[in-house]
Amino acid sequence: MTETQWNSFCTFRDSFRKKVEEWSAFSQTLMPLQKAAAQDKTPPYPIETPIVYNRALDEITQDDDIKLIVIGDNPGKDEQLLKNNKYLVGQAGKIAAGFFARNPEFSVDFRKNAIILNKTPVHSAKTAQLKYIQKNGGEEIRMLIEESQIWMAEKTAALLKSLETTELWLVGYSELKEKGLFTLYKNALEAACRNDRAWNRIFVFQHFSMNRFSIDLAGFQKNHADFSLQQAVHALGTLHKAEIFTQN
Known part of the structure; x- marks a missing residue:
């Protein structure tokens, strides 16, 4: 990263850490909601971090070549464990890392060349359980989840603009729909980027979990056999982007 880009990243990282500390004032309210939400089809597990800052951000240095910003949904069971407090370290993250390891043409080490963020740092065992938490947490929890999404989108957009060649992969297609x-x-992401050159570096994909990203990509490649893998990924990400956002 250049000096300017490094300063922008540090500003983002430090403000994100402080914001999570601020939001963590709601942890005692969130924890019983997270436990109750997880009772549906989720084996018992210890809730250790109700709102999760990604400690992997602290390992990034100015010398790192950041090629991707990957946006997952929210921290799951593995991510919120105190021994981790890192994003996409569960099965979905392993699938993502494996994809890039098998396809060196992207020149991406998922743990070295990607900044991994979420749409909200509020934990739930499964993403869909956020609906229960939001519905049953009262006005302050509803506002927390909404505010955190807008804040993350706006700050991530600013970071993307500063990293002038970095792509943003927005994964988790279904919950981005109306x-x-x-x-x-x-x-919020669209409002921040639509009229900026960064808009052309945003792509939308199915989630890595349960191999949905790979299955979707394989289906697309069947109908576009003349595309290279990188061309297919960008074309698919552009197609889903047009389907998800308000304007083509």
């Missing part, structure tokens, strides 16, 4: 969990994030 009335989905993350429409606020989508709308």
Whole structure:
């Protein structure tokens, strides 16, 4: 990163850490909601970090070549464990890392060349359980989840603009649709980037979990056999982007 880019990243990272500390005032309210939400089809597990800052950001140095910003949904069971407090370290993250390891043409080490963020740092065992938490947490929790999405989108947009060649991969297609969990994030990101060159570096994909990204990509490649892998990824990400956002 250049000096300017490094300063922009540090500003983002430090403000994100401080914001999570601020939001963590709601942890005692969130924890019983997270436990109750997880009772549906989720084996018992210890809730250790109700709102999760990604400690992997602290390992990034100015010498790192950041090629991607990858936006997942929210921290799950593995991510919120105190021994981790890092994003996409569960099965979905392993699938993502494996994809790039198998395809060296992207020149991406998922743990070295990607900044991994979420649409909200509020934990739930499964993303869909955020609906329960938001519905049953009262006005302050509803506002927390909404505010965190808008804040993350706006700050991430500013970071993307400063990293002039970095792509942003927005994964988790279904909950970005109208009335989905993350429409606020989508709308705030669009408002911040639509009229900027950074807009052309945003791509939308199915989530890495349960191999949905790979299955979707394989289906697309069947109909576009003349595309290289990188061309297919960019074309698919552009197609989903047009489907998700308000304007083509």
